[in-house]
Amino acid sequence: MNAQLALKKMQASTVPAQLYCEACPAYELSLCQAACEATWACPGSKPLPVNQTEHTAPARRTICREQDLHDAVPIICSGWAASIVMLSDGSRQILSFLLPGDIVSTALLFEPRPHCLVEAITEVRYRTFKRTELRQLLFAHPNLMEKLSKAWIDEKSRADQLIVDLGRRTADERIARLILNLVDRLRKRDMVRGNPMEVEFPLRQHHIADATGLTPVHVSKVLSEFRRSGLIKISERSLSILDLAGFRRVANMR
Amino acid sequence: MNAQLALKKMQASTVPAQLYCEACPAYELSLCQAACEATWACPGSKPLPVNQTEHTAPARRTICREQDLHDAVPIICSGWAASIVMLSDGSRQILSFLLPGDIVSTALLFEPRPHCLVEAITEVRYRTFKRTELRQLLFAHPNLMEKLSKAWIDEKSRADQLIVDLGRRTADERIARLILNLVDRLRKRDMVRGNPMEVEFPLRQHHIADATGLTPVHVSKVLSEFRRSGLIKISERSLSILDLAGFRRVANMR
């Protein structure tokens, strides 16, 4: 289904404005696309109405908390967010960074209680689907189910990767791998420019610390070392990888 | 469906002997039950044949490797196993321990390549389903889908828990939490006896080390300390928690 047609159908339907979606760098990746197509293109039967609502959260705002029950399933449209577990002593562990097109957690399709909190890092636009509706749609549309299972496998393998990193790798490796993984995910969304590669990089050092199980102080030292050895450059919320091969070596080796 | 009836139906069907299943401590928990019931009780239509085959692996044997493509989805019937990621330098990270009733990985339903290897810790009996068949069954039977989504949520939340443990907790906490989590899972399977609680505990210290991101040497020191302070007792592949409250305190606190 091409964008023109999609747009026409959308405007005619009960679905609120999705004009943004065509601009979404992750449109083909995300569940959104499949969900939208499913609502229009219900073969032979009348389209299921799927309500979705748009939201915007400023940087540092909590999008959802672990205690709350939600019947909404959020998907990130633009901006960066993080799933975070808070510990009783105030320290935090970031489970994953959420980029445009990411569903906050595939588990939310089956369970109303997120077991972590989601916080906006930049300003974030996101879209919530109603769980029950999205789930119905899922069973009616193999295409959507396909996308979901991809998202699910992806989510799990990133979690497993993080376990290995935290369990068995040094600070240098963890930080380098975090950055490389992020750049990789950004590339899939066409959010990487130029050569040497350069990306918008809104993370503060404390985000990196919370994701890698380190202290901000140590993160600062490691990044300085990376900079000093000409591997990367960070300035003005933007990051360039100057020596990709070298950086990869730092990330993988022992 | 009661066990008697189940047994009769089974013997009449093409499904190979499942006499063990009634004795399975995790029968109601697992996908097995739902899968079996689905094959018998296909409402209105002829039962889908679901081939499953039984296997036994001796302790320390690899059950499946990360490179292989499998169209089989294994579920543990008895014994303990572990999902393990191997690193190039020979160190290992255990992603999770598999107990009776556990599916090796829910992702295997959608993806033929496991991204980790599975190794038997004790002698393990397991049963493999064909992916395509099990998946078909899944869509035909909401009950089975329900079980799967539970398994998936469970798997993911244990992974997230492990991330937090590895990222933000001390060696003492990690080890205590690992043990408490295992005991908890064993209790759900009725595999805990007595008061103070006692369980069969086949893990070697190197398993604990690989699961907690520590060295076997350090694990030994921590366990000795736990023993010395009267929290637990370990002997003869059996573990007792002597001071549950105290042990919980060690596990949670900061």
Next chain:
DNA sequence: CGCTTCATTGATCAATCTCAACTCGCGTGG
């Protein structure tokens, strides 16, 4: 009986944390 794996313990080392001081940029309110 002789291996191999597993566990224990002590000594020393290294990675990372903690604490503290300082800088910089930014927004706010006087």
Next chain:
DNA sequence: CCACGCGAGTTGAGATTGATCAATGAAGCG
């Protein structure tokens, strides 16, 4: 306009946790 406070980042010194190395003993097994 300036003073101020605040959050972010940098840097150094010293403390701590857990790793590494090494020696020894005990247990399981062909």
